Amino acid sequence: MSAQTPPTLLKLAMQALLRDETLNMSALDKLPMVFFTALFKEALTGRHTTTVKAMAAAWPFPCLPVGALLKTPDLETFQAVLAGVDTWLQRKFHPRGKLQVLDLRKKYHEFWSIWAGVEDGDCSVENQDEQQVEKVLPKYALRRHLKVVADLCLRPHVDEEQTCFLQWAQQRKGSIQFWCMKMTIWIQPVHVIKEVLKVFHPEHIQEFELNTEWNIFLLARFAPCLGQMRNLHKLLLAPVSKNIFKIGNRTTDMEDKCINKFISQFSRFNCLQHLSFRRVYFLRNRIKRVLRCLMTPLETLSITHCNISHSDLNYFSECLKLFQLKHLDMKGMGLKALDLMPLQVLLENVADTLQSLDMKCCRMKDSHLIVLIPALSKCSQLAKVSFYCNDFSMPILRNLLQHTANLSKMNVEQYPAPLECYDDFGYVSTERFTQLCAEQIDRLRAIRQPKRIFFATHMCLRCGKCCVYNRRFRPCLCQRRLQ
Ligand SMILES: [Zn+2]
DSSP, rough: OOOOOHHHHHHHHHHHHHTTTTHHHHHHHSSSSSHHHHHHHHHHHHHHHHHHHHHHOOOOOOEEEEEGGOSSOOHHHHHHHHHHHHHHHHHHHTTTTOEEEEEESSSHHHHHHHHHHOOOOOHHHHHHHHHHHHHHTTTTTTSSOOOOEEEHHHHHSSHHHHHHHHHHHHHHTTTTTEEEEEEEEEEEHHHHHHHHHHHGGGGGSSSEEEEEOHHHHHHHHHHHHHHTTTTTTTTEEESSTTTOOOTSSOOOOHHHHHHHHHHHGGGGGGGGGEEEEEEEEEGGTTHHHHHOOSSSSSSSSEEEESSSOHHHHHHTTTOHHHHOOOEEEOOOOTTTTTTTTHHHHHHHTTTOOOOOOEEEOOOHHHHHHHHHHHHHOTTTTOOOEOHHHOOOOOOHHHHHHHHHOOTTTTEEEEEOOOGGGGGGTTTHHHHHHHHHHHHHHHHHHHHOOOOEEEEEEOOTTTTSSOOOOOOEEEHHHHHHHHH
């Protein structure tokens, strides 16, 4: 008998079972465990909704991580799973134990890997099945109520599957615990989010992304909900268009009060590690207030596309919560008018931890980079840097690269084309650009081996694209037409 025989037999048996859509509960309760997961997967793939429903109702394991198998949306199959869970809830007796967690997150789940071994004919796995499956149950799985875990992305036009799920959840919020680990919001009214948070309690949310067009008054109304997200690991706040948080005709005092109410919620986060703000205008002169509220050291700080003041930057050098940073993203932050000494102090403080630094489009000049070079040369863990779209001359870029000999972990490095590449009208000379970049890379090779190094010009005034040089020259669109 060849090693391939058992799966083939299993497959044949499953096809026979799937053809007979009259599998009833008592038959399923007796179906060997080795068959159960394989048959369920087969039923889902083939959209045998009657079988899917019956199998969900008779699910013999504590965890049903069905989201991992539903990556391609199919409303009928999804509804069949939910209908099966409803039937499961109505059953008074579960002969093989209780379902504790229905996991709808569309990502890999270890459960299916454990059972894949069984389906491939490795019957030794079957004996340990229950113990192993118990082990992959998340810690939060309590025994009393069924828990449904999902990630939610709420957009103005919610897809059919999510609409169906939200309605189902709303009707069962009294009897099932709903946990949303990752919530992303795109342009939704405050009252809609508040309704969703009545079903999915904020304290279970670990990642929260708020892309909104609310003004600061609405943001303050939402603040208490944000404060309840005590277990947040990751937070992103981003208005969808510039300066949207402003209130046109209200007083500054009132605006300030609203902003304070919002910021004060940050002191409630017990385990925040990643904090990102994109185009949040009200951070100027308030960064100190935000950072002082934090309860835990940050791994990621991302404050992009906004202007900060010198007192904001000063606090970067003092804030202990930033001294273990792994990722610092300041792209699009206007630094032209600032003294970067505090940033140099911060870089020295994070020299042993910083892995990525993004300072694209910060409008820095030579005088700014000179200040940062000594500290940058000590950041031994740096794997990715970007300085695209700053105004550096050839000598200062050469100086920077000469000081990077110790950065052995560097994987991706992005530098602006030196100013010497542009003519008086701001147009790039492609010959000069190619020649200077090639020279830089050759010099760098003398001290270390760069892996992925790029030089890019400013955005072309004609086509809006950049010319890029890494191993070869890649022209912008109009240069490409000329060639
Ligand atoms: Zn162009």
